[in-house]
Amino acid sequence: MPARAAKTKTQFVCQSCGHVEARWVGRCSSCEAWNSFVEEAQTAGPRGADTGPVQAAPFALASVDSAEAERRTATGVGELDRVLGGGLVSGGVILLGGDPGIGKSTIALQMLSGITAAGAHALYVCGEESPAQVRRRAVRLGVDAEGIHVLAAADTDSIRKAIKDLNPAVAVIDSVQTVYSRAVASAPGSVSQVREAGAELVTAAREHDVTLVLIGHVTKEGFLAGPRVLEHLVDTVLYFEGDQNHAYRVLRAIKNRFGPANEIGVFEMLADGLAEVSNPSEVFVAGRREAVAGSAVTCAMEGSRPVMVEIQALVTPGSPGSARRTTLGVDHGRVAMLAAVMEKRLGLSMISHDIFVNTAGGVKISDPGTDLAVMAALASSYRDRALPPSTALLGEIGLTGEVRAVSQVRARAKECARLGFTRIVLPRGSLEQAPKTKGVDLAAVDSVSEAWDLLSAG
Numbered sequence: 001m002p003a004r005a006a007k008t009k010t011q012f013v014c015q016s017c018g019h020v021e022a023r024w025v026g027r028c029s030s031c032e033a034w035n036s037f038v039e040e041a042q043t044a045g046p047r048g049a050d051t052g053p054v055q056a057a058p059f060a061l062a063s064v065d066s067a068e069a070e071r072r073t074a075t076g077v078g079e080l081d082r083v084l085g086g087g088l089v090s091g092g093v094i095l096l097g098g099d100p101g102i103g104k105s106t107i108a109l110q111m112l113s114g115i116t117a118a119g120a121h122a123l124y125v126c127g128e129e130s131p132a133q134v135r136r137r138a139v140r141l142g143v144d145a146e147g148i149h150v151l152a153a154a155d156t157d158s159i160r161k162a163i164k165d166l167n168p169a170v171a172v173i174d175s176v177q178t179v180y181s182r183a184v185a186s187a188p189g190s191v192s193q194v195r196e197a198g199a200e201l202v203t204a205a206r207e208h209d210v211t212l213v214l215i216g217h218v219t220k221e222g223f224l225a226g227p228r229v230l231e232h233l234v235d236t237v238l239y240f241e242g243d244q245n246h247a248y249r250v251l252r253a254i255k256n257r258f259g260p261a262n263e264i265g266v267f268e269m270l271a272d273g274l275a276e277v278s279n280p281s282e283v284f285v286a287g288r289r290e291a292v293a294g295s296a297v298t299c300a301m302e303g304s305r306p307v308m309v310e311i312q313a314l315v316t317p318g319s320p321g322s323a324r325r326t327t328l329g330v331d332h333g334r335v336a337m338l339a340a341v342m343e344k345r346l347g348l349s350m351i352s353h354d355i356f357v358n359t360a361g362g363v364k365i366s367d368p369g370t371d372l373a374v375m376a377a378l379a380s381s382y383r384d385r386a387l388p389p390s391t392a393l394l395g396e397i398g399l400t401g402e403v404r405a406v407s408q409v410r411a412r413a414k415e416c417a418r419l420g421f422t423r424i425v426l427p428r429g430s431l432e433q434a435p436k437t438k439g440v441d442l443a444a445v446d447s448v449s450e451a452w453d454l455l456s457a458g
Ligand code: TYD
Pocket: 098, 099, 100, 101, 102, 103, 104, 105, 106, 107, 137, 140, 141, 269, 270, 271, 272, 273, 274
């Protein structure tokens, strides 16, 4: 721990949520993160007191021009526009988070390329890389850098001045962890700095009607440094997900004041940048081998979009008491719950088996409507019997083994049929709403045991 400076007063700030303690503590009482406290210099005066335009008099809400708030610019990257809800909003602030190396700088540059191609100016503040590195990436992406101005500075005063002088349509800060405000003594990347520098830049963006994109890294624990302090400040939080070892990347809107939240965009990382994947279902189930044990297909709702996903499971004998549960793309706790339900309702001895569950391609799914497919993949691997061909499974599983209705069954069933699945196993509660398509057999089930009997019968 750093020694206390003799003169400057310090405090301990949780790097996850910004909670302040006078002394170092191991666990944050506010967000319960472990080991998240760092000693920082205290800031003088109320934060942001001297920033922001003075709001003088109140005025009638009805007198506000609603078209004003919605001036959008399409970025030219279709999947990004879809996630944003139609394009960038001027004066809007976007936080773009993700693991290092996932493609944040790449998508930012591709977005600027689209914006500047229409004649607009853009500012790219590179705090992490040299302008030469940014230029090399632009060349590699085939981005015509005309109209993109780089600024190799990390202090908010320089950035604000550049925004004022250049008056760009979009300003990208890559990354927010490298910028600092002179008003705060803490190191760049600390919560106090991220909060203060972020607030100053947001104010500047709103003042000059510039779309601000703040790029932020994710820490080991899976949080943006100071996520909560920035999340409430921005209009849109986008999160770039994906597995480094897979080419597919999913851009997800966690929060969006200007559009639907939880909408996704799908990209593939190629040698010349991120390519849009407008037909994710085809891609995610492509190359799938039918008639192998441990594979099941489902349709997950990601925002407004139905996406077909292949679930792969491997169940092998392990030692009871220390059996492993490893998952990629599927929630770990959910798989443990499903295994317990299978133990109880299907009589399979899951407790003495190691369990591995993946989504093919590493796509992350959090939709409980995919439970039945996860269970079917597990049971199929356990019994070493492939599921019947051309079968897709929909359904959420409850603790008593009941198969519950899923949301938006129409969209899901249509997507299954579109991709050539001829049998859909679905909850009885969803049967009525499911569209009847010629050549597609709808098999309704109430419980996991009924579903498993049906699947075993072939
Ligand atoms: P980058 O955008 O630098 O990631 P981030 O800003 O999120 O840290 O992209 C990093 C990875 O993408 C890097 O490992 C190289 C790879 N990449 C490609 O495969 N093709 C490309 O055209 C580019 C620019 C990067």
